Amino acid sequence: MRGLRKTYADGFTAVDDLDLEIPDGAFFGLLGPNGAGKTTLIGSVCNIVRPTAGTLTVFGHDHRTREARSLIGLAEQEINVDRFLSIRQMLIYHAGYHGIGRRTARRRADELLGLLRLDRKADSRAYELSGGMQRRLILARALMHRPRLLILDEPTAGVDVELRAEIWRLVKRLNAAGTTILLTTHYLEEAETLCDQIALLRAGRIVDRGSSNALRERYGVRDISEVYSRVLSVEVDS
Incomplete structure (x- = not known):
């Protein structure tokens, strides 16, 4: 700057x-x-x-x-997530914004869900998660495109x-x-x-x-x- x-x-x-x-x-x-x-x-x-x-x-x-x-990957302070997608879908859609193919995006999403211990909630909606889990989801989304x-x-x-x-x-x-x-x-x-x-x-x-x-x-x-x-x-x- x-x-x-x-x-x-x-x-x-x-x-x-x-x-x-x-x-x-x-x-x-x-x-x-x-x-x-x-x-x-x-x-x-x-x-x-x-x-x-x-x-x-x-x-x-x-x-x-x-x-x-x-x-750049941004993990915002505000929990701004789509209420209508599962958390796995949310990560895959985010990868698409960066030109990542669906097959690769699925693998990457599952990798991050496991890493951040969200894999058991993969099909849940974000609003169903605890505050701590939502924080982890925001971080996972920021890391999707490496x-x-x-x-x-x-x-x-x-x-x-x-x-x-x-x-x-x-x-x-x-x-x-x-x-x-x-x-x-x-x-x-x-x-x-x-x-x-x-x-x-x-x-x-x-x-x-x-x-x-x-x-x-x-x-x-x-x-x-x-x-x-x-x-x-x-x-x-x-």
């Missing part, structure tokens, strides 16, 4: 001349309060939000191109401790296998545990960035939650 800016019709600037490069293969965390610009930034990457200014590329491809979109960049927007919001640990193990394996991951979360421990780089975002701008160790040392604190509080208080005071 170079000079990325988004100003909405009401005059609110959600992202303000933001520069950010996420290395290939990174597990990158994006932290900030509600309204900091995280959702707008993600929407811009996925070509859901049209930036006002700036450039944005995904592995060298302009973010508006089919090539860029095919490289994206090179996986965006996780609050992936463990509202889930229990056991499922959170399960999702952590899965995304760690994906990253170790080469998938670049961009994570937004309000669970600061989650970012500290998973991410090799963290950026702190406020009012549409990055106010600091680094590894967990580097950020802790910079502010002389014990954990990322203290870094987070310190950075926000500096911003408020200024």
Whole structure:
């Protein structure tokens, strides 16, 4: 991202001349309060939000191109699923959007349903699943076309401790296998545990960035939650 800016019709600037490069293969965390610009930034990457200014590329491809979109998997915070399809059908249909043939899509759907322990619910509708199972379904859908960049927007919001640990193990394996991951979360421990780089975002701008160790040392604190509080208080005071 170079000079990325988004100003909405009401005059609110959600992202303000933001520069950010996420290395290939990174597990990158994006932290900030509600309204900091995280959702707008993600929407811009996925070509859901049209930036006002700036450039944005995904592995060298302009973010508006089919090539860029095919490289991105988005696991949204909102549970937005089709109420009339079984969860297996939903995954197969999603694969079709990316040009994956039905036979391959069936195999991939069954693979992910097994991996995420949803195989016994394959013929159920999404609204029949528990909240935790719906979270797993959203993740499975994002992984159907084997994206090179996986965006996780609050992936463990509202889930229990056991499922959170399960999702952590899965995304760690994906990253170790080469998938670049961009994570937004309000669970600061989650970012500290998973991410090799963290950026702190406020009012549409990055106010600091680094590894967990580097950020802790910079502010002389014990954990990322203290870094987070310190950075926000500096911003408020200024």
